[in-house]
Amino acid sequence: MVDEPVVVDYERVVSHDSDLSKEVSEAFGENGFGLILIRNVPDFVEKKKRLFEKTWALTRLGSDILDNELTDHKSLYNSGWSHGKEKLKGDKPDLAKGSFYFNPLTDIPGTDDDREQYPLSYPLNVWPKEKDLPGFKACAVSLGCLLHNVALALARHIDIYVAGRVKGYSSHFLYDAIKDTCKAKGRLLYYFPLEEAERENIEEDSWIGWHNDSGFLTALAGELYVDDRTGVIIDTCPDPEAGLYITRRDESVLHVTIPNDCMAVQIGECVQIITGGTLVATPHCVRGARSSNISRVANPYFIDTAPSFPLSMPAGSSREKVLSSSTNSKVSSLSKRWEKDGTTFGEFLDKTFKVYYAE
Numbered sequence: 578m579v580d581e582p583v584v585v586d587y588e589r590v591v592s593h594d595s596d597l598s599k600e601v602s603e604a605f606g607e608n609g610f611g612l613i614l615i616r617n618v619p620d621f622v623e624k625k626k627r628l629f630e631k632t633w634a635l636t637r638l639g640s641d642i643l644d645n646e647l648t649d650h651k652s653l654y655n656s657g658w659s660h661g662k663e664k665l666k667g668d669k670p671d672l673a674k675g676s677f678y679f680n681p682l683t684d685i686p687g688t689d690d691d692r693e694q695y696p697l698s699y700p701l702n703v704w705p706k707e708k709d710l711p712g713f714k715a716c717a718v719s720l721g722c723l724l725h726n727v728a729l730a731l732a733r734h735i736d737i738y739v740a741g742r743v744k745g746y747s748s749h750f751l752y753d754a755i756k757d758t759c760k761a762k763g764r765l766l767y768y769f770p771l772e773e774a775e776r777e778n779i780e781e782d783s784w785i786g787w788h789n790d791s792g793f794l795t796a797l798a799g800e801l802y803v804d805d806r807t808g809v810i811i812d813t814c815p816d817p818e819a820g821l822y823i824t825r826r827d828e829s830v831l832h833v834t835i836p837n838d839c840m841a842v843q844i845g846e847c848v849q850i851i852t853g854g855t856l857v858a859t860p861h862c863v864r865g866a867r868s869s870n871i872s873r874v875a876n877p878y879f880i881d882t883a884p885s886f887p888l889s890m891p892a893g894s895s896r897e898k899v900l901s902s903s904t905n906s907k908v909s910s911l912s913k914r915w916e917k918d919g920t921t922f923g924e925f926l927d928k929t930f931k932v933y934y935a936e
Contacts, residue, residue, distance in 0.1 A: 582833060582841070584614040590730050597734040598741065601856075605735070605844045607902075610831075611823045611859030612797070614839040618727055621798075622838055625876075628716040628765070629801045632874045633808035636675055636767050638709060647677075649703050652696060653930055654678070655762070657703030673784050673865065677765040679704070681721025681878075686759040691884075695923045697930055698760055698884040721763040724796035724878040728842050729756060732794065739852045745892040751848065755793060760881045768873040770805045771865040781822060781830065782862035784873065787907035789858040790845035791914075791929040792922075797843065798876040799835040805872040819866035819873070823859050824905060833861075846903075846911055847881070847922060853894030854902030862907075884923025888915060 583604045589595040604613035638647075647658035654662045660675040679702055680686055687699035704714045732752040740748040747753075768784045775783055800820060802811040814820070821833045835841050846858045866873070890899060900912050914928040 580610075580831075582610055582612060582614045582835075584616055584839065587615055587617045587619070587727070590615055590727060590734070593733070595734070596737075597731075598738045601734055601738040605856040607857070608826070609857070609859075611825075611861070612833065612841045612843045613731070614835060614841050615727060615731070616836075616839050618723065618840055621723060621840055624716070624720040624723055625798050625801075627712075628720045628876065629798075629874045630810065631710060631713050631716060632677075632765055632767050633803055633805075633872070635677060635705065635710060635713065635765070636769075637808075638705065642705065642709060643675075647703050647705060649700060652700035655697055655930075656680075656700035671786070672769075673771070674766055674768045676767075677717075679717050679721070679763050679765070680759070680761055681718045681725065681763055682759050682761050686761075695884040697927060698881075698923055717763060717765065720798060720876065721761070721878055724763075724798060724840060724876075725761060725880055727840060728794045728796040728878070728880050731842055732756075735848070735856070739855050743853055743855055743891050743894070746852065751793065751851070754882045754886060755880055758881065758883055760883055762879045762881075764877050764879070766873075766875045766877070768863065768865065768875075770870050770872055771867075773869070775865065776867050776869070779865060779867055781864050783865035784819075784863040787824075787860050787862040787905075789860055789903075789908050789911075790843055790877075790879070791847070791926065792845040792879050792881040793847045794880045795843040795845055796878040796880065797835060797841040798878070799837060799839065799841070801874045802866070803872050803874060805870045811871070814866055814871060814873075815868040816866040816871065819864055819871070821861060821863055823861045824907060826857070826903070826905075828905060828907070832864075845879075845881075846915070847888055847925070849903060849911070850888045850890060850899055850915060853891045854899040857903045860903075860905045860908045882922055884921060884926065886922045887919045888922055888925055889919050 649656040663671040684702040692699045802814040
């Protein structure tokens, strides 16, 4: 069992001649760590810093802008600003963080018919006015497109690994399914400081509750900590236990630190389905900082297929194997949302949103 994140160089990821089977297995296989780190991505550190530095200012735009101009109720808060709409811990609204959702590939995804049939999959972007937050849209689009392209390159290696182990799985199945999609979503997160009572009785999932990513691939831009009073960046979080946590199949919990010069990629539940359980989604949460006035900025980026894509197992696989490959008491059961083989991604996504979001 791997106890440290797997790290690969960007040049190996984008090369068609590299063999990353060992790394993919150690990251996402049966006893995998749960994510893979990618180092030396051109311009990543600079693009990340430019966007993350603007996030504190976004949260200070005021309710007239955040709630009245940037909150998109009809998309179930899948575009623009969202605060207190998610419910990862029972029916309690999540006020620990604010989210800004955006599609870096296009402001108007899909066709008119696509958007009518799958409104939660194809929301229109809602951006702050340039005068309110100069340069924000450009920075978000730039980082999002970079994360998208690197994750897409990694999909080739994931396909090769799975095709070598699962009969009937195409060596370019996942890559072909996501390479032309405009179903993509960045989620810029700002975790607010914990209240004093929360800091004194801190829970392991105090900033975001335990969950699996529901889609296909999730690219992570790492994290950055700031002083919530001023927006000044803090080089090192004063609480070494704050940050991202994951669980293994035996439900042991590990603290994961993504170095500043690395992006990461995680597997979602849909890849678990289409690989017949060969690759496994990893439950994860974020622990809050015990220190006062400390906030965290992060930017996961979700790369998915069109919502009409059927979530089908490879021939010869069983539903039991898919479900038993990841049974964790900390997260919502996959069986309650993927009720039958061939369920479309859009149907699966609608059921998942209704589990996690308050309407």
